[in-house]
Amino acid sequence: MNVKNKVFLITGAATGIGAGITRALVKEGAKNVAVLDVNVDAGEALQNELNEKHGANKVLFIKCDVTQNLDSAFDEAMKQFGYIDVVINNAGIMNDAPHIYEKEIAINVTALITGSLKAYNWMRKDRDGKGGTIINISSIVALFQSPLLPVYSATKSAVLQFSNCLGRTENFSRTDVRVITICFGITDTNLIRGRIGCIDEESEEKMFAYLQKCPTQR
Numbered sequence: 001m002n003v004k005n006k007v008f009l010i011t012g013a014a015t016g017i018g019a020g021i022t023r024a025l026v027k028e029g030a031k032n033v034a035v036l037d038v039n040v041d042a043g044e045a046l047q048n049e050l051n052e053k054h055g056a057n058k059v060l061f062i063k064c065d066v067t068q069n070l071d072s073a074f075d076e077a078m079k080q081f082g083y084i085d086v087v088i089n090n091a092g093i094m095n096d097a098p099h100i101y102e103k104e105i106a107i108n109v110t111a112l113i114t115g116s117l118k119a120y121n122w123m124r125k126d127r128d129g130k131g132g133t134i135i136n137i138s139s140i141v142a143l144f145q146s147p148l149l150p151v152y153s154a155t156k157s158a159v160l161q162f163s164n165c166l167g168r169t170e171n172f173s174r175t176d177v178r179v180i181t182i183c184f185g186i187t188d189t190n191l192i193r194g195r196i197g198c199i200d201e202e203s204e205e206k207m208f209a210y211l212q213k214c215p216t217q218r
């Protein structure tokens, strides 16, 4: 994809993969990037770092919990930049613990679908838009059965299936909106550091031991 002079919105981009994508986009000549995240300190630090390096107002941090104020945060980005060419739904957590998994589904699935449909309705050329691209972040665990992360894996399979269905040729040909899914493998970010909540203690111990052996932990 040629990113030059394009406007991007990316959720969960204050740290990790999203922050890495943001850095790469501005380096490659993106016009603007709206960074949405709940982590205000990291989001503002990224905004300030990249604006100092690449020019004022290149990156705009907007505080956003994708389960609470996604709609108004997307509207704020649109108001600031006038159009969004590419929306990247990247915000995600990995925690299958009994008291957290519903939040995991809300962030990884519900908010991602809400963000995709909002972007789709903005961009579709059969509704006054000018086309665009939606990129949804899934995982390699969408593609095989991982015994240690059943809920997280289900959320990432849901992302893949939803995105592939929305992006089908029948939809693309009338809307000019491309929908792309990226299934990352293990990547060294906060997501895989420390202990990860699992469905029970046995799984949590196995997960901890597994991650200790990963090259990213060395």
Ligand SMILES: NC(=O)c1ccc[n+]([C@@H]2O[C@H](COP(=O)([O-])OP(=O)(O)OC[C@H]3O[C@@H](n4cnc5c(N)ncnc54)[C@H](O)[C@@H]3O)[C@@H](O)[C@H]2O)c1
Binding pocket: 011, 012, 013, 014, 015, 016, 017, 018, 036, 037, 038, 039, 064, 065, 066, 067, 090, 091, 092, 093, 094, 107, 137, 138, 139, 140, 183, 184, 185, 186, 187, 188, 189, 190, 191, 192
């Ligand atoms: N790291 C990996 O191994 C890996 C592999 C495959 C896919 N992924 C996916 O990549 C995406 C990014 O994860 P990462 O590895 O960079 O982890 P990360 O924890 O560094 O980044 C996730 C970001 O999402 C933000 N976030 C969390 N909840 C939010 C909410 N409710 N609203 C707004 N922002 C919120 C966090 O503040 C954080 O900045 C996730 O969807 C994750 O599932 C990660």
Ligand SMILES: CCCCC[C@H](O)/C=C/C=C\C=C\C=C\[C@@H](O)[C@@H](O)CCCC(=O)O
Binding pocket: 094, 138, 139, 140, 141, 146, 147, 148, 149, 184, 185, 186, 187, 192, 206, 210, 211
């Ligand atoms: C395990 C880290 C999860 C990171 C999630 C991210 O989205 C990417 C994941 C990529 C690969 C994950 C592999 C997971 C494998 C484990 O579920 C399990 O199969 C390993 C077996 C360990 C054991 O049972 O002792």
